[in-house]
């Protein structure tokens with residue numbers, strides 16, 4: 052179990068590379084791949100998707116030992132078939148693909164229940180919210196933007212951009228959202244985003260087919276339930292010009308939630324938020340979080356309110372996500388003393404973050420390993436917020452993990468990014484010595500950008 056990371060560490064620090072071919076977890080093929088296609092001995096080049104083949108231990112692959120040439124040919128045939136049948140939308144699957152790694156392991160959603168394909172918003176509301184075990188297939192975008200009408204209220208302008216960007220305004224509902232010194236303006240916004248959400252019951256899979264399905268103008272509320280999968284959908288355009296315009300996904304008082312291979316963009320508030328009741332056994336994986344916005348509170352075209360984990364006992368794995376143009380809260384964790392969040396942030400691709408990524412406040416325990424930070428101004432906000440973190444930067448940091456976990460850690464890598472002061476709270480490792488962390492063997496950080504860009508978001512798994 053301590054085998055792979057050391058090899059990748061040795062390669063990464065530029066010491067002699069003994070390997071004859073591609074190392075374990077390296078890319079060895081896929082559409083457009085011009086690199087090495089031969090794996091080290093003992094490894095097999097395994098199809099992951101049309102754009103990415105990966106070298107894996109032969110014993111860990113379920114596939115037979117077909118030669119790679121044969122496999123490639125088969126996939127080209129499949130691709131052709133898929134392209135042909137996409138137009139008639141009949142070839143995509145009706146159950147979630149894959150299984151979650153990390154804290155969300157064991158989440159099955161609507162598996163074993165009935166499968167339904169809603170055609171109206173009202174059907175979708177019912178199928179999602181009742182207590183029947185179900186897989187709900189989305190074959191189009193369900194646009195809720197105007198479904199509950201508009202309302203006129205007050206908003207203030209907490210930010211002023213002097214560089215040409217237009218910042219968000221903040222909706223004031225009289226609960227102190229706007230500082231008393233700020234002028235209040237009359238604004239109109241959509242109630243679907245601000246006052247409503249799509250409530251999700253227990254034992255549900257919400258599964259999009261293709262790359263253009265999902266919900267628009269409203270978020271999901273996963274509250275007081277268990278066993279939910281949200282896979283391959285878009286969630287977009289929720290009053291994005293207003294702070295408090297709406298969250299894309301709220302998870303609170305719930306367990307076993309897998310948010311996988313989705314696309315989230317242009318929301319008013321958080322992309323994903325928990326709190327204050329515990330969000331346990333949650334895995335957030337392979338999503339494309341697109342923070343590009345015309346209403347940037349941080350005056351840089353990027354969305355500030357990204358991930359907020361504030362629950363009293365959250366256990367969350369964040370892995371293999373493409374995090375693009377967010378500028379804050381990536382994630383913000385904790386903030387209330389006496390709570391206890393256990394968060395594993397591993398193998399994500401932070402791509403262009405004009406503010407900060409990880410922000411650990413009091414009560415948080417965060418292991419940060421194997422992430423690739425490209426053009427990230429502040430990868431970590433440092434110790435001032437009071438949280439506990441183990442942020443892997445050196446060989447020594449990575450090997451120390453094995454004194455607590457059953458494996459080494461993978462280090463984080465920076466490209467055109469800010470530096471991170473040493474954050475090595477080993478109590479984080481003690482807290483995270485759990486199967487959800489031990490059993491997740493990170494890929495080498497050098498492979499993260501290519502892998503994540505090819506795998507994250509909608510239209511990949513279904």
Ligand SMILES: *[C@@H]1O[C@H](CO)[C@@H](O)[C@H](O)[C@H]1NC(C)=O
Nearest residue numbers: 182183184252253254277278
């Ligand atoms: C969800 O499924 C489990 C296992 O079948 C069952 O025990 C539980 O009662 C279900 N939850 C609801 C709310 O129906």
